[in-house]
Amino acid sequence: MAIIFIGKMYFIHKFIRIIFRAFLVPLIISVFFYYIMKPLNNIFLKNGLKPSISAVLTLTISVFMLSVVFYFLGEHMILQINGIMGNKAYINGTINEISKYININDIYKTYISTVNNYIKDMIQNLSRSVNYVTDTFSKILLILVTIFFLFKDGENFKDGFVKLFPKKHRQVLHKILSESDEILSQYVIGQSKVALSLATMIFIGYKIINMPNALLLSSITFILAFIPFIGFFVSMIVPWIIAFSMGLNMIIKLGITFLVVQTLKGRIVVPAIMGHTMKIHPLTDIFLVIGAVAMGGPIAAFTVVPFYAILKVIFINTYEYKSKEKLTN
Known part of the structure; x- marks a missing residue:
């Protein structure tokens, strides 16, 4: 058996x-x-x-x-x-x-x-x-x-899905779908802007320090930056290997470039672009992404944050709906 x-x-x-x-x-x-x-x-x-x-x-x-x-x-x-x-x-x-x-x-x-x-x-x-x-x-x-x-047919899909449920649940379902749609839109567009900003900054940094193949390396940063928090660090593995092969001078220059770009990302780029749209604590984000990478790879790492945010929307709206239902009864 x-x-x-x-x-x-x-x-x-x-x-x-x-x-x-x-x-x-x-x-x-x-x-x-x-x-x-x-x-x-x-x-x-x-x-x-x-x-x-x-x-x-x-x-x-x-x-x-x-x-x-x-x-x-x-x-x-x-x-x-x-x-x-x-x-x-x-x-x-x-x-x-x-x-x-x-x-x-x-x-x-x-x-x-x-x-x-x-x-x-x-x-x-x-x-x-x-x-x-x-x-x-x-x-x-x-x-x-x-x-x-x-x-x-995006709107028709949403309306058709809502109509599958009893009338008393339709309003809360419509709210959940609308808020989820807004979350996904903010996340995708926000991460795209963050990735482009990071790639641009690191490309300029590579050009200043004369790092070889700046366009190729910054393109790798752009792709991996779609994975929150850890993507940028992973994208720096190859540049660090190249820097080690070129000597101490390049290692120091790359280290300064990395610190400057990481500081600008944490202090200016991410707060300005993403703000508090996802309403998730940064530490929660880190644990979510690390766990997703271990379990499902890059695709899971990219999707885990909005998926978690949507689950929060479902839970909060459902809880509020149940609470109102109890009060009316």
């Missing part, structure tokens, strides 16, 4: 992982970009356009702008990566520094073994590549379609 139960548990875990990768992650990405694009869509709606037309225009303009940004940034990043690959002294210095903490020989052996296996399984790997490209394309298409319908 125990073996059967364990077997079933494995099947359940595998099923959850498949659902998470196939649907939940694209849904989270869709919601994220929905709130990023929402201000533009609201402009079109205020000018009298139909929801379907405003949704198409918003997606078209947003995709075009993202394509332009990725095109120019990608071009510069490729140049910087090629510069790294062409600088043998820089590579050797970095490898020597990394080898103090990681066994490079083991990595090399693993790499050779992987290459040999790849050559042996060329056809199988080609099939996997095709499947990967197809899967990626289908997920991008799913994200675009989801965003379109969120813009087109």
Whole structure:
């Protein structure tokens, strides 16, 4: 019986992982970009356009702008990566520094073994590549379609969901959904502004101290800064390794840059942009994010704070509703 139960548990875990990768992650990405694009869509709606037309225009303009940004940034990043690959002294210095903490020989052996296996399984790997490209394309298409319908029928979804419940509960449900929508909007747009501000500040700092590949490293900061609190620290791992390979002078300059940017982030950027919108104590945020990273990785770390804030909204509104119901009875 125990073996059967364990077997079933494995099947359940595998099923959850498949659902998470196939649907939940694209849904989270869709919601994220929905709130990023929402201000533009609201402009079109205020000018009298139909929801379907405003949704198409918003997606078209947003995709075009993202394509332009990725095109120019990608071009510069490729140049910087090629510069790294062409600088043998820089590579050797970095490898020597990394080898103090990681066994490079083991990595090399693993790499050779992987290459040999790849050559042996060329056809199988080609099939996997095709499947990967197809899967990626289908997920991008799913994200675009989801965003379109969120813009087109977002209000209808909310009204339709509320109507599923008895009339006496509809008012509190509508309030919960409205407040949750506001929280998600504030969080996504706020984190985007924080990430962009951090990436800009650290890019300027890298340029001042002559850190190599400033654009590439600041882009990593921008991506990881979407994870509250720990994202910025994680993004500094690679710059610190590079600084150690370049000597004491660069270590000191990077340390000063890090302290300045971290101070500006804590004292000015985050309070000015985020304020007290989430109404969560910073210590609670830290524990939430660390726990989410351990349990579910970066996606969980990004979603745990708004998810917790929404749970608070549900609990507070439900408690107030129950209290009023008791008083009236």
